[in-house]
Amino acid sequence: MIAPSSDPDFLRAVVARGARHGDDPVCVHRTPLVMSRAEAHRWRRLLPKMFRLLRRVRNRLLSDLERGPESLAARIGTPLDALEWARIDPGFPDVAPLARLDAYVVAGVPRFLALNAESPAGMA
Numbered sequence: 001m002i003a004p005s006s007d008p009d010f011l012r013a014v015v016a017r018g019a020r021h022g023d024d025p026v027c028v029h030r031t032p033l034v035m036s037r038a039e040a041h042r043w044r045r046l047l048p049k050m051f052r053l054l055r056r057v058r059n060r061l062l063s064d065l066e067r068g069p070e071s072l073a074a075r076i077g078t079p080l081d082a083l084e085w086a087r088i089d090p091g092f093p094d095v096a097p098l099a100r101l102d103a104y105v106v107a108g109v110p111r112f113l114a115l116n117a118e119s120p121a122g123m124a
Contacts, residue, residue, distance in 0.1 A: 046110060050101065054115065062086060 014025040035043075061073045065083050068074065073083055099117035103110050 043110070047101075050112065054101075 011025045014020070015023070019026045061071075061076075061078075064071045065073060065087055068083070069080060071083065073086065074080060078086070099115055101115055102113040104113065105111070
């Protein structure tokens, strides 16, 4: 466990040590996530499986859009006008190339909270 920094110039120190994108600090949180090689390996094994699951969900949601209000997408709360947008081929096969999958870990087990694929959050 890394203790929070008490340095009031924390962000300046981050930039000075080279952790930056342009002139901005990459890490803006005083207690960054640090994981072991074993934890990183587990995430590398888990995330492709999660991505495949998300692709299957997307395919299922898109498979019955012609049913309109009776489609699975509509039944889970997707607005009907958004279904028209969902029918448009985005030109890429992946679920969302700019998406962010938010997760946390409890007792060593990953818990997924949200898939943020809408802009601007997905682009960040």
